[in-house]
Ligand SMILES: O=C(O)C1=C[C@@H](OP(=O)(O)O)[C@@H](O)[C@H](O)C1
């Protein structure tokens with residue numbers, strides 16, 4: 001196994017132009033494929049999760065031209081749902097933003113598909129989405145375990161009507177249904193059952209749907225009404241904003257050991273909820289400056305926070321390692337669904353934080369982290385989870401090195417993360 005040892009970093013300072021947002025890239029690619037007209041996507045993310053979406057679109061007969069650096073993509077929209085004549089397998093790795101939205105979109109149109117993924121994908125639930133799609137007439141079956149991929153889909157179209165979706169495990173189920181609903185035969189009214197998690201991701205979905213010409217009536221995040229028999233309209237140019245979750249590592253690094261870091265490509269007008277990570281850092285004592293297209297973070301005297309972080313589940317992992325540098329006990333609450341992501345992130349974070357000497361309480365849906373006086377050098381297991389690799393790089397901001405096992409796992413969303421970190425390490 002490859003290992004990367006990061007020696008103590010004395011200071012963080014500089015500017016990072018963020019790679020494109022994963023959440024925006026995969027939504028925009030899918031809608032561009034379904035839309036009437038041509039969309040030119042710029043600042044597209046080049047990473048595993050996006051590659052899985054692009055490969056699926058190729059198999060589905062979508063024409064696109066990708067630039068040599070894979071950050072520009074001109075997509076010729078179909079102007080209709082996918083229609084294929086030969087049964088096919090679509091392998092979607094461990095990309096939730098490909099698996100869930102494609103599962104819904106492929107119920108439209110014509111074709112027969114098997115949606116498969118990496119072993120961990122077979123442990124990530126999709127039952128609430130399948131239940132909802134079946135209410136609208138979809139033919140989806142489980143190929144191995146009930147409620148989990150791999151799946152078989154026979155496209156039958158979606159009829160619309162009144163649908164209920166359980167929102168308490170992943171917002172991606174609602175996102176997936178919302179994006180497919182305009183192509184249903186009739187109008188759809190979605191009612192949310194249970195507390196909707198990761199709400200800001202729904203804002204991203206609604207915003208991008210509107211950029212492609214479709215409006216959704218959102219009644220307090222409890223009911224959503226979408227007209228049927230619509231077609232997305234290509235917006236022409238589509239700029240993917242920088243990835244706010246990827247920004248979190250640099251913003252935190254500066255807060256711990258700056259200098260100042262300026263990340264560009266996100267700012268106060270960002271559509272991504274994860275920009276609110278900067279507010280958590282500010283509450284911990286960092287000095288944060290917001291621009292229209294940048295966020296700057298400057299070192300501060302960090303103190304612990306106790307917060308509900310359900311709205312920023314990905315960036316919240318960065319708070320768990322930032323807590324190693326804050327006075328007091330930091331509590332990250334209401335993050336049960338950490339357990340169904342790339343790995344069981346509550347268990348994994350607790351185990352790895354203890355390895356560097358922190359005192360950790362792992363609850364059913366929370367984690368509490370109390371820093372050690374001095375951190376210990378440890379080899380951090382990353383569980384094929386990009387965010388564990390990236391957030392534990394912050395340990396190198398202490399006087400102790402840190403070894404990251406399998407650092408290549410950052411390729412899911414940020415293939416050159418460690419090079420970028422080096423650029424701002426002084
Ligand atoms: O819709 C999206 O783009 C995402 C939603 C979130 O998942 P959950 O809704 O499952 O929390 C987030 O963790 C994931 O990285 C991306």
Ligand SMILES: C=C(OP(=O)(O)O)C(=O)O
Nearest residue numbers: 094095096097314341342
């Ligand atoms: C949970 C994540 O990914 P996915 O889109 O596969 O759900 C993540 O990127 O942290």
